[in-house]
Amino acid sequence: xTPIISIKNLGKTYSKGFTALQDITLDIEEGExxxxxxxxxxxxxxxxxxxxxIVNATSGSVSVGGHDVVKDFRKTRSMIGLxxxxxxxxxxxxxLNTVRxxxxxxxxxxxxxYIERILRALSLWEKRNSTLRELSGGMKRRVLIAKALSxxxxxxxxxxxxxxxxxxxxxxxWSLVKExxxxxxxxxxxxxxxxxxxxxxxxxxxxxxxxxxxxxxKAALMRKLxxxxxxxxxxxxxxxxxxxxxxxKLTLTQEGRQIVYDYTPQADPGALMKLLTALETxxxxxxxxxxxxxxxxxxxxxxxxxxTP
Numbered sequence: 001x002t003p004i005i006s007i008k009n010l011g012k013t014y015s016k017g018f019t020a021l022q023d024i025t026l027d028i029e030e031g032e033x034x035x036x037x038x039x040x041x042x043x044x045x046x047x048x049x050x051x052x053x054i055v056n057a058t059s060g061s062v063s064v065g066g067h068d069v070v071k072d073f074r075k076t077r078s079m080i081g082l083x084x085x086x087x088x089x090x091x092x093x094x095x096l097n098t099v100r101x102x103x104x105x106x107x108x109x110x111x112x113x114y115i116e117r118i119l120r121a122l123s124l125w126e127k128r129n130s131t132l133r134e135l136s137g138g139m140k141r142r143v144l145i146a147k148a149l150s151x152x153x154x155x156x157x158x159x160x161x162x163x164x165x166x167x168x169x170x171x172x173x174w175s176l177v178k179e180x181x182x183x184x185x186x187x188x189x190x191x192x193x194x195x196x197x198x199x200x201x202x203x204x205x206x207x208x209x210x211x212x213x214x215x216x217x218k219a220a221l222m223r224k225l226x227x228x229x230x231x232x233x234x235x236x237x238x239x240x241x242x243x244x245x246x247x248x249k250l251t252l253t254q255e256g257r258q259i260v261y262d263y264t265p266q267a268d269p270g271a272l273m274k275l276l277t278a279l280e281t282x283x284x285x286x287x288x289x290x291x292x293x294x295x296x297x298x299x300x301x302x303x304x305x306x307x308t309p
Contacts, residue, residue, distance in 0.1 A: 002066060003027035004155060004186045005051065010060035012046055012210075020046040022210045024060070030154075033177065033187045034215075035197035037300055038207035044190045045085065047207070048157050052082050064155060078106050081153035083144050085160045091133040095124055098132065099146045106151035118146050121176050123168075138169050145173065149180075156180065158189035174200055194300060208304040221299065229292040230261040230272065235285035242282050248275060259286075 005028040012021040021043045028034055036044050049055035051062050053073050062069045064076040090098060099115055119125045122142040132140060141161070148156060161173060170193075177187055177200060191197055197204060198218070205215040214221070237256035251260040259279075263271045272289075279286060 004030040004065060005188075006063045007047075007051070008061045010047070010050065010062060011058045012043075012050065012055065013058045020210050021050075021057075024212050026205070026212060026215060028186060028188065030186050031181060031184045032202045033181055033189070033200055034203050034205060035201035036188065036190045036205045036207060037194065037197060038190075039304065042207045043210040044207055045159055048082070048159055048188070048190070052080055052157065053077055078151065079154045081148035081151070081156045083148045083156070083158045083161045092131055094129050094131055095119070095135070095143055095146075096128040098143060099150050102147040103150035108151045114152070115146075115150065118149050121172070121179070122146055123172055142169060142172075145176075153185070155186045155188070158187065158191075160190055170196070206300060206303055213303055228263055230263060230275070231290045231292065232259040232261070232275075232279070232286045233288040234258065235287050238284070244282060245278060248278065259284075 005026075007024055007026045007028075010021055010024040011019070013019045024043075024047060036047075038044050046055060050057045051064065051069060053069050053076065056070075065079050067075045067079075069076045093101075096115070096119070099119065100110070103111070103115065116125065119128055122145055124139070124142050124146060127135065127139060132143060135143070145158075145161065158173075158177075174196070177189075181187060189197075189201075201218055203215060203217050204221055206213045234257055238252060239256055241250055241252055241259070248261065252258070253260055261271075261275060276286065
């Protein structure tokens with residue numbers, strides 16, 4: 001199957017010499033949700049801007065639906081909806097007219113029923129006759145989403161769409177995203193909330209310093225890089241562990257009342273029983289056992305360092 005978006009050897013260097021992207025190659029399949037994670041300044045917004053035709057690439061190529069984003073700009077732009085980070089709206093226009101106008105700009109015929117459905121899905125219908133200057137920041141963010149969806153795009157970019165907005169909008173947003181994906185819309189999002197990517201994305205891409213470190217299916221990424229921590233509560237506190245347990249690379253925490261063991265279940269499915277046997281042989285009594293799965297955030301930090309995406 002031909003990918004809906006194909007990026008080949010994409011690079012961007014600005015006039016002052018700053019390289020925002022270097023040799024990015026990525027195929028995005030139709031109907032998937034791809035989450036792009038990376039620190040501020042990693043190149044996420046630059047990549048989105050090039051695909052949307054807002055910024056020119058220095059090298060490489062991008063196609064959307066088989067059409068080059070430079071040579072066939074009108075065709076590719078009509079297939080794309082973009083929710084930018086910045087709140088850029090006409091403050092004196094009404095919500096309804098703003099969304100209608102955005103649809104018209106893309107050459108689409110009027111469709112009042114569709115516009116109403118989008119506004120209702122984003123809890124904007126009751127505000128349809130309000131001017132944008134009357135709305136809260138969260139409501140203005142909803143309007144940007146409605147504008148991006150007004151022309152029924154095949155691809156939707158969400159660039160930090162829930163940054164600084166309330167929980168209700170996040171809930172509405174992700175509910176709408178799932179509905180759109182069910183209709184075949186491809187969704188690419190960047191987010192500061194790693195738990196959102198972990199919850200909703202099909203694949204995860206991690207960008208740092210303009211380079212794409214990896215792109216992988218979420219489940220496969222968690223299996224490959226995600227380990228577990230086994231937490232063993234001790235019957236009696238200990239000052240140190242016996243030397244015979246050194247090969248296990250255990251950590252003693254909680255003032256000597258708990259042993260922490262990092263392991264990968266796939267690598268050694270019998271690790272728990274082996275460890276318990278080793279502890280029993282060493283005369284160490286365990287009262288309780290629990291585990292903690294490595295999260296996407298743990299994986300992210302391990303790849304790029306301790307920085308907030």
